[in-house]
Amino acid sequence: MARPSGSDAGVTGPRVRDAAERLFAAHGYAAVSMRAIAAEVGIGAGALYHYTPDKQTLLFQLMRAHLEEVIAAWAETDPKGAPADRLDAFARFHIQFHLDRPEAVFIAYMELRALEPDNFAVIETLRRRYEAILRDILAAGVAAGEMQVADVPLAANALIAMLTGVTTWYREGGRLERGEVETLYAQMALGAVGAQKSSAKTF
Amino acid sequence: MARPSGSDAGVTGPRVRDAAERLFAAHGYAAVSMRAIAAEVGIGAGALYHYTPDKQTLLFQLMRAHLEEVIAAWAETDPKGAPADRLDAFARFHIQFHLDRPEAVFIAYMELRALEPDNFAVIETLRRRYEAILRDILAAGVAAGEMQVADVPLAANALIAMLTGVTTWYREGGRLERGEVETLYAQMALGAVGAQKSSAKTF
DNA sequence: CTTGGAATTGAACGCTCGTTCGGTTCATAT
């Protein structure tokens, strides 16, 4: 018995990536064996190598696909209005992405050290590009006099860490709804840089 | 040659813990082998077992010692004044601890998933106790009308994540001095909850 | 100067790791 009935690469491929993503996020790249991934999918360990040349590439491709998706998704979400409104939108967008794909985001931020140098360079470039979005918003806010930020890169790092941290505690079906979490984090982000939404301005 | 000259448990013991802390923080618990730790210390792998019953306990004791130290240190730092001033002090304290011992703090927050259930329960209790400090400050700030916080546990989580994130980018000798980083993070923390230091109040 | 315990070596154990590969079965196109 070598090829079970119903086997299909179009089905198994995504299942391999899903299983790897789940397990990497839960236990960490180094702690997850190829056999564990295969068992999660329900195939033998050897069959994994129809879907990835090796374990490292499996991680790398998960991270790259995710980061490219995030960057592309923001490009379509960016309201392109006042900096304070863009920051509000960015905070909500970031939170939404985390709550939609907690595993992928967690891996992208936590398993950088597991990447081999060449792969790390690629991922790091994408990560910097994403963080540059927030830096640009803050710089524009300072220029427009809408925000008080003493150091833009520092503030961007601090806000990203704050927003990303939502995955460490939020659980679906808990005390707070997703929309509430979004709103509260966005308010804190605006408050941290001394800004407020244009709709809340007091003239 | 089995026992080299100059060997001394009083010296080797701390060096084992230091090496483990450094390597765990850099590569992750699962990715660090006992042989790698031993090599860093300059002894054989077998000799490590004079200083720890096993690898898991080595991690556990590092985390517990660190968390107990943080909690004790804050008890002596707490200004016990107005909530806004306590939050300012807490933010500075947290940042200082991160910059003094980036490896230990990083491990305590990142390697929770590497702990066996019994050890996890102990560490989780200590971690909650530390986070409760911040929750108490925020709750007092809300009660005193000094802060606007819609949800105290959420705000505490967000602030802790923001403050802890400093380790991911700060490097000694970089663009910013430690004191500046402290001040900027404390300002952002206060801003995020709509507070300000008592010395900055406008009467 | 002797002696006993402390510190360490280095080999070895059983196990699991990532990866390879020959063989086997299923799905599909002709």
Added chain:
DNA sequence: ATATGAACCGAACGAGCGTTCAATTCCAAG
């Protein structure tokens, strides 16, 4: 009906894992 390639199994490889232990050497107390 047949043939071909895709999908997969299961065994195997060498390497490295955490851990144990007898043997060995150093240090300090008497």
